[in-house]
Each structure stands twice: as structure tokens, then as C-alpha cells.
Amino acid sequence: MIGQEGTKVDLSNVNVGTKRLPTVFLFGEEYTVRDRNELLRGLLRSQFYRESLKIVINLQEFISKREFSFRHNGPVEINLDGRKLKNQNYYNAYTSNPQTYQVKDDSKLVRLLLRVKNVRIDSSLTGIIKRKAIGKQIKLTEESIEELINEMKLEVKGDTIVLPEIDKANKKKERELNKLFRIKKKLDKEFSENPLIEIKISTN
Numbered sequence: 001m002i003g004q005e006g007t008k009v010d011l012s013n014v015n016v017g018t019k020r021l022p023t024v025f026l027f028g029e030e031y032t033v034r035d036r037n038e039l040l041r042g043l044l045r046s047q048f049y050r051e052s053l054k055i056v057i058n059l060q061e062f063i064s065k066r067e068f069s070f071r072h073n074g075p076v077e078i079n080l081d082g083r084k085l086k087n088q089n090y091y092n093a094y095t096s097n098p099q100t101y102q103v104k105d106d107s108k109l110v111r112l113l114l115r116v117k118n119v120r121i122d123s124s125l126t127g128i129i130k131r132k133a134i135g136k137q138i139k140l141t142e143e144s145i146e147e148l149i150n151e152m153k154l155e156v157k158g159d160t161i162v163l164p165e166i167d168k169a170n171k172k173k174e175r176e177l178n179k180l181f182r183i184k185k186k187l188d189k190e191f192s193e194n195p196l197i198e199i200k201i202s203t204n
Contacts, residue, residue: 024057025120026070031059037113040201044091044109049075051192070121077124077195081203115203124198134191141184148177 022036033039039057046053055072078085085091091109152173 023119024059025118025122026057026059027122031061033057033059036119037116040113040116040119041109043076043078043199044085044112046092047087048078048092049087049193049195051075072197074197075193075195076197076199077127079198079200081201112203116201117204118200118202120200120202122198122200124195127194127196127198131191131194131196134187134194138184138187138191141180141187145177145180145184148173148180152177 021032021034023030024033024036024039025031043055051074053073053075055070055076057070058067059070060067091112152170
């Protein structure tokens with residue numbers, strides 16, 4: 001299932017029979033996913049770059065037939081035939097209502113699904129490295145905020161900073177503090193929107 005505002009795809013799985021069922025490679029291991037096309041359809045038509053994205057894939061091992069679910073919350077990066085898919089693309093093109101993303105002509109998506117040879121879901125090395133770098137910046141910014149709050153002798157109640165009557169000497173520090181909060185908010189957004197999962201779709 002791919003959960004997102006207005007997007008929900010239910011996936012089920014059955015035992016492997018004589019007919020070979022579609023598969024995905026998950027972190028290097030191959031698993032059966034009976035409704036793989038529905039998974040890809042839901043992904044490609046979704047706003048896959050959103051922090052609110054939720055994915056549940058029902059999988060089955062070939063030999064042991066062990067069944068389990070792979071779950072992921074957060075944005076994903078999609079590569080189609082070696083090229084990174086843009087956030088806004090043909091498959092998730094929106095209608096006149098900016099809140100409703102829907103493909104007007106499904107034929108191109110159908111043709112693509114018929115040509116899919118391989119699907120790999122793995123960690124995004126680029127995403128991991130970038131996330132670590134952003135995490136360090138967030139920590140440094142938080143330390144600067146704490147240091148400035150102590151210098152200004154501000155009172156902190158829970159998540160609220162109580163600003164007393166600020167004299168001229170502290171006006172500059174107040175502006176600096178506000179700037180640091182804006183920087184932290186931006187970094188937090190980048191951190192949460194940075195994809196840790198990469199999905200590679202190959203048609204050849």
C-alpha cells in the first residue's frame with residue numbers, strides 16, 4: 001500500500017506457483033511481489049518526494065515462502081532506466097486542481113509497466129551522506145541557539161522562549177537568534193524531505 005494524500009494502493013500476495021510471478025530486489029535479495037505493477041503504478045502516480053509518503057509491500061521468499069511486509073515512511077528517489085525521475089513528471093502530472101494529482105492519459109504508464117524488467121529497492125547512498133551532513137548542521141545551529149539564549153539570559157518554558165524587555169545591546173542578538181531559528185527550520189525541512197530509499201526501475 002502506498003499511503004499519501006488521496007493515494008492508497010492495497011497489495012496482496014499469493015504462493016508461488018508454476019507461473020513465475022513479478023519480483024523486486026530488496027537490499028540485494030529477490031522477493032516475489034504478485035501485484036508489483038500496482039505498486040509501481042501507485043509510486044509513479046504519487047508525490048513520491050513528500051515526507052508524508054508511506055509504503056507497505058507484501059513480500060514472499062522464493063524457497064522458504066516466508067511472507068513479510070516491508071514498510072517505509074518518507075520520501076523516495078526514483079530512477080527510471082538510470083535517470084532520476086523529476087518530482088513533477090508525466091506520470092504524476094496534476095489536473096486543474098493543484099491538490100489532486102492524476103495522470104490524464106494512462107496509456108504511457110501502461111506501456112511502461114509492460115516493459116519493466118527489473119525493480120530494485122535499496123538505500124540511497126547520496127541520501128545517507130546528505131542526511132548526515134544536514135544533521136551536523138542542525139546540531140551546530142542548535143548549539144549556537146542555546147549559547148545565544150544563555151548569553152541573553154532568556155527564560156525557556158517548554159518549547160517557548162519568553163522574551164523580556166530587550167535593551168539596545170540585545171537587539172542585535174535578538175535578530176541573530178531569529179535568523180538562527182529560520183536556518184534551523186529550513187534545515188529540519190531539508191532533513192525530513194531527504195530520501196533514504198532509492199527505487200531503480202529498469203525496462204531493458
